[in-house]
Amino acid sequence: xxxxxxxxxxxxxxxxxxxxxxxxxxxxTNDYITWYQQFPSQGPRFIIQGYKTKVTNEVASLFxxxxxxxSTLSLPRVSLSDTAVYYCLxxxxxxxxxxxxxxxxxxxxxx
Amino acid sequence: DSGVTQTPKxxxxxxxxxxxxxxxxRSGDLxxxxxxxxxxxxxxxxxxxxxxEERAKGNILERFSAQQFPDLHSELNLxxxxxxxxxxxxxxxxxxxxxxxxxxxxxxxxxLTVV
Numbered sequence: 001x002x003x004x005x006x007x008x009x010x011x012x013x014x015x016x017x018x019x020x021x022x023x024x025x026x027x028x029t030n031d032y033i034t035w036y037q038q039f040p041s042q043g044p045r046f047i048i049q050g051y052k053t054k055v056t057n058e059v060a061s062l063f064x065x066x067x068x069x070x071s072t073l074s075l076p077r078v079s080l081s082d083t084a085v086y087y088c089l090x091x092x093x094x095x096x097x098x099x100x101x102x103x104x105x106x107x108x109x110x111x
Numbered sequence: 112d113s114g115v116t117q118t119p120k121x122x123x124x125x126x127x128x129x130x131x132x133x134x135x136x137r138s139g140d141l142x143x144x145x146x147x148x149x150x151x152x153x154x155x156x157x158x159x160x161x162x163x164e165e166r167a168k169g170n171i172l173e174r175f176s177a178q179q180f181p182d183l184h185s186e187l188n189l190x191x192x193x194x195x196x197x198x199x200x201x202x203x204x205x206x207x208x209x210x211x212x213x214x215x216x217x218x219x220x221x222x223l224t225v226v
Contacts, residue, residue: 034214041222042220043115043201043203043217043219044154044203045113045217046214046215098156098159098167099144099203099215100156101153101154101156102153104153
């Protein structure tokens with residue numbers, strides 16, 4: 001199972017773009033990269049998933065370089081409600097998939 | 112609303128007791144995962160069921176057990192409860208437990224307090 005490394009915490013201000021980078025040096029060929037968001041006392045919520053290059057949805061963008069050893073979640077123009085913990089997960093390349101969460105990145109958005 | 116329903120939302124019980132947490136997955140989802148989240152341990156994977164069969168075990172104590180029924184709902188049984196078992200317990204479901212990475216949908220959790 002590919003291990004992921006993310007910053008423990010980040011601070012930002014309303015209206016700014018936030019980029020959270022995750023390292024996954026031993027990602028397998030078939031593995032996908034998935035990001036989840038979790039608010040206090042709530043279950044994690046899927047944000048975005050990708051395999052390579054760039055993926056964008058209504059919430060975020062995910063940038064994945066050619067070597068796939070890292071990925072960057074980009075949140076445009078954050079608001080106070082984006083304060084949450086963000087988890088980077090890698091896996092699903094084959095066999096039974098278990099979403100495995102690390103400690104995530106605690107993002108605090110300030111007014 | 113993720114479509115995953117967990118009951119009860121809150122549970123307070125005494126040490127040594129046994130409780131059952133229930134999870135109804137999203138309609139059509141075959142996989143159910145259970146997680147424990149405490150302040151000092153983060154989100155820990157406990158066990159995975161796929162279409163009624165146990166598929167994987169994580170850091171699940173022997174005092175804990177689970178099952179998935181023919182209608183695909185799942186129950187997590189916690190016995191001989193200790194103070195340290197106090198935590199949020201989440202259930203998640205997804206369509207598949209194998210092959211491609213798929214999105215997991217989480218319930219709102221059951222907050223267990225052991226006193």
